[in-house]
Amino acid sequence: MRIRVPLAALLVVLAAAADAAPIAGTASLSGAVQAPRAVPGAQIHLMNVDKNVLFMVWSSGGRYRAVNLFPGRYEVTVRKAGWAADRQTVTLEPGESKTLALALREETARPVRQGEFGFTSSANTDARLVSYDELYPREPGRELLERQCMYCHGRNFFPNKQYPEVTWNTFIDVMLGLGAAADRGAMIPAGTLSAQDRQTILAYLTRHFGPGSERRGLRMDAEFPVDEAALGKAMYVEYYLPLDKQLDAANQQRRTQQAHFDADGNVWYTDRSVPNRIGRVNPRTGEVKDWMMPDPKADPHGLAVDRDGHVWWAETVGFHLGRLDPTTGSMIRYPMDSTGRRQGRGHSPIVDGKQNVWFTVIGGDMLGKWDRQTGKATVWKVPTAGAAPYGIALDKDDNVWFAEFRRCKIARFDPRTEKFTEYEAPTRPCTIRRLGVDSTGAVWYGGFNNGKLGRLDPRTGAIKEYDIPMPFSEPYDVWPDRHDDIWISDGGQGGALIRFAPRTETFTYYPTPQITDQPKLAITREGAVWYTPRSSLKAAVGVLYPDVTQVTTLAAYE
Numbered sequence: 001m002r003i004r005v006p007l008a009a010l011l012v013v014l015a016a017a018a019d020a021a022p023i024a025g026t027a028s029l030s031g032a033v034q035a036p037r038a039v040p041g042a043q044i045h046l047m048n049v050d051k052n053v054l055f056m057v058w059s060s061g062g063r064y065r066a067v068n069l070f071p072g073r074y075e076v077t078v079r080k081a082g083w084a085a086d087r088q089t090v091t092l093e094p095g096e097s098k099t100l101a102l103a104l105r106e107e108t109a110r111p112v113r114q115g116e117f118g119f120t121s122s123a124n125t126d127a128r129l130v131s132y133d134e135l136y137p138r139e140p141g142r143e144l145l146e147r148q149c150m151y152c153h154g155r156n157f158f159p160n161k162q163y164p165e166v167t168w169n170t171f172i173d174v175m176l177g178l179g180a181a182a183d184r185g186a187m188i189p190a191g192t193l194s195a196q197d198r199q200t201i202l203a204y205l206t207r208h209f210g211p212g213s214e215r216r217g218l219r220m221d222a223e224f225p226v227d228e229a230a231l232g233k234a235m236y237v238e239y240y241l242p243l244d245k246q247l248d249a250a251n252q253q254r255r256t257q258q259a260h261f262d263a264d265g266n267v268w269y270t271d272r273s274v275p276n277r278i279g280r281v282n283p284r285t286g287e288v289k290d291w292m293m294p295d296p297k298a299d300p301h302g303l304a305v306d307r308d309g310h311v312w313w314a315e316t317v318g319f320h321l322g323r324l325d326p327t328t329g330s331m332i333r334y335p336m337d338s339t340g341r342r343q344g345r346g347h348s349p350i351v352d353g354k355q356n357v358w359f360t361v362i363g364g365d366m367l368g369k370w371d372r373q374t375g376k377a378t379v380w381k382v383p384t385a386g387a388a389p390y391g392i393a394l395d396k397d398d399n400v401w402f403a404e405f406r407r408c409k410i411a412r413f414d415p416r417t418e419k420f421t422e423y424e425a426p427t428r429p430c431t432i433r434r435l436g437v438d439s440t441g442a443v444w445y446g447g448f449n450n451g452k453l454g455r456l457d458p459r460t461g462a463i464k465e466y467d468i469p470m471p472f473s474e475p476y477d478v479w480p481d482r483h484d485d486i487w488i489s490d491g492g493q494g495g496a497l498i499r500f501a502p503r504t505e506t507f508t509y510y511p512t513p514q515i516t517d518q519p520k521l522a523i524t525r526e527g528a529v530w531y532t533p534r535s536s537l538k539a540a541v542g543v544l545y546p547d548v549t550q551v552t553t554l555a556a557y558e
């Protein structure tokens with residue numbers, strides 16, 4: 001007997017990529033998410049209490065499925081604004097697949113909590129949250145404040161201050177680089193703030209953010225768009241850093257800044273909590289190991305791993321690069337300027353094809369290079385004063401690209417000619433934190449203050465900007481995956497990773513498990529997006545698997 005299979009059905013089967021086999025020794029959990037009506041994209045939090053690792057998936061069509069889970073004891077909750085759920089516990093053995101039904105019930109009115117949509121990562125948790133228009137009444141001063149001050153300070157800075165006119169006036173002088181602040185340089189470039197506009201800003205600040213004004217924060221009136229088809233395949237994992245009884249007694253908090261892979265699939269991080277540490281997570285086991293930095297208050301920022309497996313970090317305080325050899329535990333610190341003539345605040349290192357270490361110097365407006373052959377470091381002043389060099393990336397010819405944070409420019413340094421080329425972002429003024437170079441050589445960046453995603457074509461110098469769809473967007477890092485989809489870390493509405501597909505010009509949102517910003521992304525060859533949740537309640541190294549059914553290893557390889 002011949003069995004006739006409809007052609008359409010056959011094509012559907014062929015088109016769906018087969019799931020990768022589950023990773024050996026892991027477990028899975030799935031089930032229904034029951035609710036009186038459809039609740040799209042509820043977050044299922046699966047906290048492994050033995051490992052101190054969180055797995056998070058989304059419901060899709062009223063169901064959830066989490067695979068590649070560490071065995072152990074779990075606390076399972078469902079989260080969605082406006083809904084409540086009971087916490088359940090379950091234990092998973094290696095290789096086990098269990099089902100667990102979850103239930104949501106409508107929550108009676110209560111104030112929105114920190115951790116739900118509607119909060120900015122930088123808002124004061126104790127301040128009353130109000131709409132943008134209430135915070136910044138529509139008067140002539142508002143637009144000036146946006147254009148002259150808020151592009152640097154953000155939306156929650158002014159409502160946090162209650163200064164008298166004389167204090168606001170003094171700070172405007174400081175921003176102009178006048179008087180005692182002259183040696184620190186101008187924040188507001190000379191000639192760009194007229195006396196009249198200054199007066200309007202001063203009056204606006206005094207009226208709305210003067211003594212007796214209420215401390216407030218910005219309330220977001222927007223919910224993340226939910227794409228259940230995308231979210232239903234995705235999974236976040238956060239490896240929480242342990243608190244040390246002695247070292248963390250004072251802070252009860254740690255603060256990861258940047259993640260980077262080594263050749264063995266481990267993920268390294270800088271920890272800016274005092275005492276400063278450099279650490280490593282093994283994603284296959286959840287094992288965490290820390291190394292104390294030589295100077296516990298050097299404030300490490302970026303991190304890079306070279307071909308020898310040595311881990312480099314840039315110190316914000318003290319103008320040094322540090323290097324750790326993890327096999328011996330030995331550490332070396334190199335001055336960022338071997339001549340000793342210059343001082344500044346280091347920021348982000350990156351290792352080039354010849355194993356030289358390039359770095360940005362945010363305070364002091366410099367770009368630097370530690371030379372592998374001489375073991376010495378050199379710095380160059382960048383052309384634009386007040387630029388604040390920030391994120392750094394290399395193209396395939398080892399040209400050095402970096403963001404000029406405060407002056408809204410993308411810069412390139414050609415190591416052969418030692419020449420800088422600067423490109424102005426079209427929507428000005430702006431702040432740009434970071435950038436990335438895709439496989440075609442195009443340079444992508446985020447307008448941190450204005451919610452733009454930019455693409456620079458280095459052959460023509462042409463720049464195209466896209467609007468990131470959510471209001472109050474704050475794109476921080478912008479980094480391509482292997483298919484040249486662009487990943488954006490956005491803390492603006494409380495934290496999301498966003499995938500931008502240049503071919504279709506579409507944005508897909510993956511809201512983070514915790515309220516946070518994520519200063520830097522690192523993406524594996526399998527497309528797993530690693531990040532550090534910097535301002536979150538719980539310090540971690542985290543990863544988003546956009547399609548967890550295709551994962552073949554938990555290790556992170558570049």
Ligand code: HEC
Pocket residue numbers: 148149150152153171172175184187188201406
């Ligand atoms: C290019 C970026 C930039 C611009 C534009 C800018 N600021 Fe600032 N502002 C800063 C930075 C950076 C600091 C911290 C300075 C320091 O510590 O030396 C600061 C500090 C301040 C402070 C003191 C912070 C505190 O703790 O109270 C105030 C107030 C302030 N700015 C107000 C303003 C006002 C008002 C404007 C617009 C008229 C403005 N700023 C424009 C970057 C900027």
